[in-house]
Amino acid sequence: MTTTSQTAGTTTLEELERRATERRDRPSYGHDALIACDRLVRIFTTDGVEVQALQGLDLLVTEGELMALVGASGSGKSTLMNILAGLDVPTAGAAKVAGCDLLAMDGKARLRYRREVVGFVWQQTARNLLPYLTAAQNVALPMQLKDGRKGGTRQKARRAEELLAMLDMADHADRRPHQLSGGQQQRVAIAVALANNPSVLLADEPTGELDSATGEQVFAAFRRANEELGTTIVIVTHDQAVASEVRRTVAIRDGRTSSEVLRRTEVDETGRESLVAREYAMLDRAGRLQLPADYTEALDMRHRVALELEQDHIGVWPDDKEG
Structure with a gap:
C-alpha cells in the first residue's frame, strides 16, 4: 500500500510539473499580434464618482x-x-502596439x-x-x-x-x-x-x-x-x-x-463568388461572453443561466425558476 501511494503521489507531482512547464512554454497572449490589449481597464473619476470606461477589454489585431x-x-x-x-x-491591464x-x-x-x-x-x-x-x-x-x-x-x-x-x-x-x-x-x-x-x-x-x-x-x-x-x-x-x-x-x-463579424468570399460550384458574413460572440480570457440582448430577452434570461457541457458545444438554458 505504501509503495502504491508513493507511486501515485509521484505520478501526480510529475503531471503537475508537466502542466506547469506547458503553461510556461506557451506563447504569451497576443505574441504574434500587432495590437494586443489584455484585460484593459480605464477608470475615470469625476467629482468623486468613478466611471469604468473599459472593463477588462481584450483585443488582438x-x-x-x-x-x-x-x-x-x-x-x-x-x-x-x-x-x-x-x-x-x-488604469490597468496591458496594451502593446508594434512592440x-x-x-x-x-x-x-x-x-x-x-x-x-x-x-x-x-x-x-x-x-x-x-x-x-x-x-x-x-x-x-x-x-x-x-x-x-x-x-x-x-x-x-x-x-x-x-x-x-x-x-x-x-x-x-x-x-x-x-x-x-x-x-x-x-x-x-x-x-x-x-x-x-x-x-x-x-x-x-x-x-x-x-x-x-x-x-x-x-x-x-x-x-x-x-x-x-x-x-x-x-x-x-x-x-x-x-x-x-x-x-x-x-x-x-x-x-x-x-461580438465580431467575420466576412469572407466563397465560390460556389458554378464559380460564382459571394460574400459570407458570420457573427461570433467574443470569449475573453476570463471565460466571459456577452449574450446578445435580443436573445436573452426572447428567452427571459435574467441574473443566471444553466450551462450544460455537450460533446461538441456548451448549452445555455434559462434558469429553472420552479426547480
Missing part, C-alpha cells in the same frame, strides 16, 4: 488588417482609440510613439489640418517634426506628392483646407497620418461629417492605403456601410469586446 470598431455611445470605443493613439493611459508598451512609456517615448508608430484621423476635419498650410505642406509637416526642419526637404516633398497622388489629391496639393471639400480634407488628413509610414493608422468616425457618397470615397482611400502600403488600419464608425466593407468588425459593449 494582426499586421495588415483593415478592421472596424462599432458600439453605442459610451461603450468605450473612443476611450480605446485614445489609448491606442497614445493620448490616454490605461511598444503603452503603460510603460514616459512622456518622451509617448511623443515619439505618436510621431512614428501611429497615425490618427479625427472626425472633425478642422482638427486634422493646419488652415494656413497647403495640402502638400500639411503632409510634409509630420516628417519635418520627426526629422527636424533641416535636410531632406526634397525627399519630404516627394513623399508628400506620392501620398497625395495615391489618394487622388495630386491636383489639389497647392490648395489650403478652406479651398477643399470635406471629403477632400479627409483624404489629405489620411495622407498626413501616413506621412511617417506608421505601423498603425487609427481613425475615429472619419466619415461622420460626410454624406454617404463622399464617405465611400474616403473609405476607398483607407482601403487603398491598406492595400498599397500594407498599413494596419482600425476605424471607429457608426456608418454601417463602412463596417460592412471590412473583413472584420468588432463590437464593443459596456467596456468589453462583445
Whole structure:
C-alpha cells in the first residue's frame, strides 16, 4: 500500500510539473499580434464618482488588417482609440502596439510613439489640418517634426506628392483646407497620418461629417492605403456601410469586446463568388461572453443561466425558476 501511494503521489507531482512547464512554454497572449490589449481597464473619476470606461477589454489585431470598431455611445470605443493613439493611459491591464508598451512609456517615448508608430484621423476635419498650410505642406509637416526642419526637404516633398497622388489629391496639393471639400480634407488628413509610414493608422468616425457618397470615397482611400502600403488600419464608425466593407468588425459593449463579424468570399460550384458574413460572440480570457440582448430577452434570461457541457458545444438554458 505504501509503495502504491508513493507511486501515485509521484505520478501526480510529475503531471503537475508537466502542466506547469506547458503553461510556461506557451506563447504569451497576443505574441504574434500587432495590437494586443489584455484585460484593459480605464477608470475615470469625476467629482468623486468613478466611471469604468473599459472593463477588462481584450483585443488582438494582426499586421495588415483593415478592421472596424462599432458600439453605442459610451461603450468605450473612443476611450480605446485614445489609448491606442497614445493620448490616454490605461488604469490597468496591458496594451502593446508594434512592440511598444503603452503603460510603460514616459512622456518622451509617448511623443515619439505618436510621431512614428501611429497615425490618427479625427472626425472633425478642422482638427486634422493646419488652415494656413497647403495640402502638400500639411503632409510634409509630420516628417519635418520627426526629422527636424533641416535636410531632406526634397525627399519630404516627394513623399508628400506620392501620398497625395495615391489618394487622388495630386491636383489639389497647392490648395489650403478652406479651398477643399470635406471629403477632400479627409483624404489629405489620411495622407498626413501616413506621412511617417506608421505601423498603425487609427481613425475615429472619419466619415461622420460626410454624406454617404463622399464617405465611400474616403473609405476607398483607407482601403487603398491598406492595400498599397500594407498599413494596419482600425476605424471607429457608426456608418454601417463602412463596417460592412471590412473583413472584420468588432463590437464593443459596456467596456468589453462583445461580438465580431467575420466576412469572407466563397465560390460556389458554378464559380460564382459571394460574400459570407458570420457573427461570433467574443470569449475573453476570463471565460466571459456577452449574450446578445435580443436573445436573452426572447428567452427571459435574467441574473443566471444553466450551462450544460455537450460533446461538441456548451448549452445555455434559462434558469429553472420552479426547480
